[in-house]
Structures are given as structure tokens and as C-alpha cells.
Amino acid sequence: MPRRPGSSSVLPAPPVPAVHLRAEHARSDVTARVRSGSWTRARRGAYVDSAPGCDGRVDARLALARLVAVHRQSARPPVFVRESAALVWGLPLVAPPGLVHVAQSTRPSGGSARDVLRHVVDVPQEYRVTHRGFRVTTLERTLVDCAATLDPYAGLVVADAALHRGADRDRVLAILEESAGRRGVRRARAVVEAADGGAESPGETWLRWTLLRLGLPTPETQVLVRTRSGRYWADLGYPAARLLLEYDGAEKYGRDGVAAVEALRRERRRQLAVEDAGWRVLRATSADRSDPHGLVARVRALLPPAPLIPRPDLQPPLRP
Structure with a gap:
């Protein structure tokens, strides 16, 4: 299966944080650092440098x-x-x-x-x-x-x-x-x-899991689309139906305002090129998590008619 260029890993593994053991520091030093908020307790006798926004x-x-x-x-x-x-x-x-x-x-x-x-x-x-x-x-x-x-x-x-x-x-x-x-x-x-x-984020995994557990056919991951303006890759799709599925998480466009606007412009140009090549694009967001059946209905309407075949072993646990 082809892969999006540069997609050799999901995300870089987070660095291993330095841990300060109480046994290696003076009691007064530990107390002062905890009170000042520069250290956060990891477990009994161990502390880690506080990260911004750590609560x-x-x-x-x-x-x-x-x-x-x-x-x-x-x-x-x-x-x-x-x-x-x-x-x-x-x-x-x-x-x-x-x-x-x-x-x-x-x-x-x-x-x-x-x-x-x-x-x-x-x-x-x-x-x-x-x-x-x-x-x-x-x-x-x-x-x-x-x-x-x-x-x-x-x-x-x-x-x-x-x-x-x-x-x-x-x-x-x-x-x-x-x-x-x-x-x-x-x-x-x-x-x-x-x-x-082929999944590159938990959001993409959630989208595929939702489709599968509620009975839709297995979508392909990392779908390559060739257009007049170049090659593009979609998160998921059903190539036979010329349907692409994208999960738009908040992290996709970044937090910087100017960069986010430019990312949205690139995404818009990309979608227009893909649609001109004869593909339809359906976008899912975190809002769809509250209505997975509605999302599946939207996807199903764009696929050839077929019965839903739910997968019991993939269902979420029942809430008490």
C-alpha cells in the first residue's frame, strides 16, 4: 500500500522527562520547589519539572x-x-x-x-x-x-x-x-x-472504528489522488466509489492564527483540485463523536446501497 511521503511514524515519541528523587535533594529545596510550582509531584518521593498549564x-x-x-x-x-x-x-x-x-x-x-x-x-x-x-x-x-x-x-x-x-x-x-x-x-x-x-492519528482511528463497528465496509487508508495540480493524500476512502474521508482535528491547522489561515487556504485549494478530479470529500470533526450514527448515515448515502453489518467485538463497553 502506498504511503504519504514523510509518514514514517505517527508522532515523535515524547522525551523522557527528568525525574527528581527526594532522596537526592535537601528537604528544604524540595519543599521550596513544590511550593513555587516549579516541581510537580509524580509519585511519593519523586517530582518532575512542571509543564506550562500543568494542574x-x-x-x-x-x-x-x-x-x-x-x-x-x-x-x-x-x-x-x-x-x-x-x-x-x-x-x-x-x-x-x-x-x-x-x-x-x-x-x-x-x-x-x-x-x-x-x-x-x-x-x-x-x-x-x-x-x-x-x-x-x-x-x-x-x-x-x-x-x-x-x-x-x-x-x-x-x-x-x-x-x-x-x-x-x-x-x-x-x-x-x-x-x-x-x-x-x-x-x-x-x-x-x-x-x-495507515492511520496517522487517534482521530483517524476513531473515524475508521466508527464506520467499522456500525457496519460499513472497511475503508482504505492513505488514499492517493492524482489531480492536475499534483498528487494528494486522503486519510481514508472508498476508491471504487470515488469517496474520500478526512478527519479534521483541532491540531490539523495549528494554533497560530496566520499559519492556521494559510493551512485552511491550502486545504481549500486541495479540496477543489480533488473534486475537479471527480472525487467527493466528506469531512468528520470532533462534533461527530456525539452522533456517530448520523456520521455513518452521511457516509452510507454516498456509497452504493448495501446492508450494514455491525461488528459486535468492536462495540464500546456499555455504560453503567
Whole structure:
């Protein structure tokens, strides 16, 4: 499948934040930095430089800082798994984990830290690797673990990004085969089947997931369109129907006013060229998340008539 030039990775992995351990600083120094707001508490005895707008809630940077702190405070470096491994790999997460996930071969003692969730699981050596200085599950094993334990959309975000970064699908399928009968494997199979390394953002993944779970045919990712003014790439599409689908997130046009206006102008010229070449373009935004059935109806109206075939294993969890 062709790929948009320069799309070798989803987003650069965020840098590993520097963590300051209380044991390495004078008590008065730690107190002063926390009171001044220059340091934010990552976990007990560990702090990270405060980021602009940081309010103490768990974001990806703070979650990664907590992981770093657990690594540095442990007598023996742990093996990070699930969402924590995804953080180390730099994979996007729908919701940063509030806990640090580690694997161990024996049951945890009652005195385990409350912000560390210790999973009693044997991670074979072939599925371990040191990445960015941390012991983690391989990219493929991380994909499977997240697909099996997260809800379908969150798991698909990780799976799409992992494949985009180079995870080997054959190895993923082999891990699933070895895991037959375990909890969550059925859902993981459905997520892996739907995963596509052509997705370049969680928004694009959400759009494709919505179409699939509500019964539309599988769209292609990274659709190449040739026009008189050049070649263009669309997020998703149905080439046989000459239909392109684009997810317009807030980050697409940037925050700078002048740059955003110019980006909108380029997007308008691009759409006119694509439409002149005989394609239709349907745009989805975050507003469509509140009415996914309406979005599917809009897309379905532009496709040849066909029955909807919903995918039960991709449905979101029921809310209590």
C-alpha cells in the first residue's frame, strides 16, 4: 500500500522527562520547589519539572514521569507492560494510565505501592526488550496486551500506531495464537483484524472504528489522488466509489492564527483540485463523536446501497 511521503511514524515519541528523587535533594529545596510550582509531584518521593498549564492531573507526560520514578526507585528494574509499555514506546493512548503496570512472576505483597499495578504474568524473554533505557514488552506484545485489556477503540489506537511504527503483524498473530483461550483474546483478535498502520492519528482511528463497528465496509487508508495540480493524500476512502474521508482535528491547522489561515487556504485549494478530479470529500470533526450514527448515515448515502453489518467485538463497553 502506498504511503504519504514523510509518514514514517505517527508522532515523535515524547522525551523522557527528568525525574527528581527526594532522596537526592535537601528537604528544604524540595519543599521550596513544590511550593513555587516549579516541581510537580509524580509519585511519593519523586517530582518532575512542571509543564506550562500543568494542574496535577494525569497527562501523558506525568504518567511517563511516574513510570520513570518507579524505574529509578526500584531495587531491580521492573518489566513495564500494557499501557505503561505503550508510553515507553511513545504510542498514543486515549487516556493516560493512572497506574504504572509492571509484570512479576509471583503474587504481590500487601505492601505494594498503590500507584503500581503488579500483574502476575510470565513474559517470555523473547517478548522483552530494553527500549529508551526501560525493560518493556516488545512492540508486538504491547500491541496484543493493550488490545486484550483496553476497550476496542482505545486498543485500536494503540494497534494502529504500533503497526505504523513497524510492529510485525505476523508476530502479532503468532502471539494471539499462543494466547488462545485467555481473557480478552477474542476482543484482541477483532482489534488486530481491524488495525491498519495507515492511520496517522487517534482521530483517524476513531473515524475508521466508527464506520467499522456500525457496519460499513472497511475503508482504505492513505488514499492517493492524482489531480492536475499534483498528487494528494486522503486519510481514508472508498476508491471504487470515488469517496474520500478526512478527519479534521483541532491540531490539523495549528494554533497560530496566520499559519492556521494559510493551512485552511491550502486545504481549500486541495479540496477543489480533488473534486475537479471527480472525487467527493466528506469531512468528520470532533462534533461527530456525539452522533456517530448520523456520521455513518452521511457516509452510507454516498456509497452504493448495501446492508450494514455491525461488528459486535468492536462495540464500546456499555455504560453503567
